[in-house]
Amino acid sequence: MKRFQMITEADARVLDYGSTVVLVPGGHVTPLAQDTLKARRIAVVREDARGDEASLAPPAEIRTVAIAGDHTSVALKKAILNHLRGRGIAVHDLGTNSTEPVDYPDTAAAAAMQVARREADAGIVIDGAGLGSTIAANKIAGVRAAMCLNETLARYARQHNGANVLALGSTLLTQDEALSIVNTFIDTPMREARYIRRLAKIRELERR
Numbered sequence: 001m002k003r004f005q006m007i008t009e010a011d012a013r014v015l016d017y018g019s020t021v022v023l024v025p026g027g028h029v030t031p032l033a034q035d036t037l038k039a040r041r042i043a044v045v046r047e048d049a050r051g052d053e054a055s056l057a058p059p060a061e062i063r064t065v066a067i068a069g070d071h072t073s074v075a076l077k078k079a080i081l082n083h084l085r086g087r088g089i090a091v092h093d094l095g096t097n098s099t100e101p102v103d104y105p106d107t108a109a110a111a112a113m114q115v116a117r118r119e120a121d122a123g124i125v126i127d128g129a130g131l132g133s134t135i136a137a138n139k140i141a142g143v144r145a146a147m148c149l150n151e152t153l154a155r156y157a158r159q160h161n162g163a164n165v166l167a168l169g170s171t172l173l174t175q176d177e178a179l180s181i182v183n184t185f186i187d188t189p190m191r192e193a194r195y196i197r198r199l200a201k202i203r204e205l206e207r208r
Contacts, residue, residue, distance in 0.1 A: 007044065012036035018109065020045060020116065020141040043113040045142045056199040058144075058164040059121040060189035066114035068094035068107040069126030070133075073170045076178055077126055083179050089186070092120055108136035108145075108167075115164050116142040123165035124182065130169035137165045141206045144199075149173070151184040158188035162199045 003022040004011065009032040015021060020043040023029065029037070029044060037044060065084055069077045074097060084091050094110040096102045104127040111123035123143075125133035130147040137145035145165035146157035149172060157163035166185045168178055190196060 006030070007033045007037070009033045009036050012040065012042065015040065015042050017041060019043070022141075041109065041113065043116040043140050043142075045116050056162065056203060057190045057196045058158070058162055060191070062089065062121040062186050064090045064092070064120045065122050065124060065186075066092045066094060066111040066120035067124040067126075068111040069096065069170070070104045070107050070128070071096055071099050071101050072128045073107075073126035073168075074099060076168070076170045076173075076175060079175050080124060080178065080182055083182065084186075087186075104132040105136040108133035109140060112137035112140040112143045112145065112165055116140050121164075122186070124168065125165060126168045126170050128169060128171045130167040130172065134167040137167065142203075144202065148181050148185065150177075151180055154181045154184040155188050158185055159190055159192075160195050162190045162195065 003024055005024055005027050007023065007029045009030060012033040013036055018041045022045050067077060067081060081091050081093055092114060094107065096107060108125040111125050114120040115123040125137050125145065127133045134145045134147040137143050143165050144161060144163045145167050146161060146163040147167040148154040148157055154166065166182065168181065
């Protein structure tokens with residue numbers, strides 16, 4: 001991945017659409033570049049100045065969630081959105097809100113990129129089975145997406161694997177099951193050093 005001290009609009013215009021770049025500690029993105037990066041769906045991952053493994057762990061307290069889903073997810077996404085806001089969590093609803101067909105790589109990438117840019121503490125992506133959104137979200141550097149069918153998987157995804165994006169299958173879960181999985185994912189922190197240490201190895205795989 002390309003690394004930048006400063007990203008200007010000129011830089012942003014020549015980067016590959018949908019790519020991911022790294023902003024080094026103390027780096028800066030110009031206001032015009034921010035608009036261009038957003039329009040071209042380019043993810044900017046901010047490199048932590050400390051450079052330690054602990055910085056790779058997802059936020060223990062989730063205050064902001066980015067949520068997106070395809071046309072099969074509308075009802076479930078709305079239920080999750082209302083549930084999270086009822087808990088006092090800010091939610092960025094990135095669509096879709098229509099039953100007109102849309103492609104899961106687009107919806108999953110929209111939420112995943114907000115997590116990668118640290119515009120959201122966690123993401124939730126939804127499609128019929130959850131598998132496609134998992135694959136798509138994991139193409140964004142810095143994102144660790146996990147498709148969870150129950151609370152146990154959600155707890156392991158967070159506690160052991162440092163997942164920062166939850167993928168759900170709208171055709172595989174009832175609304176109550178999905179909300180229980182979301183609660184577990186949101187409420188489970190990652191704290192043990194032995195698990196966090198392994199995230200550094202995942203990061204190295206992304207850099208190859």
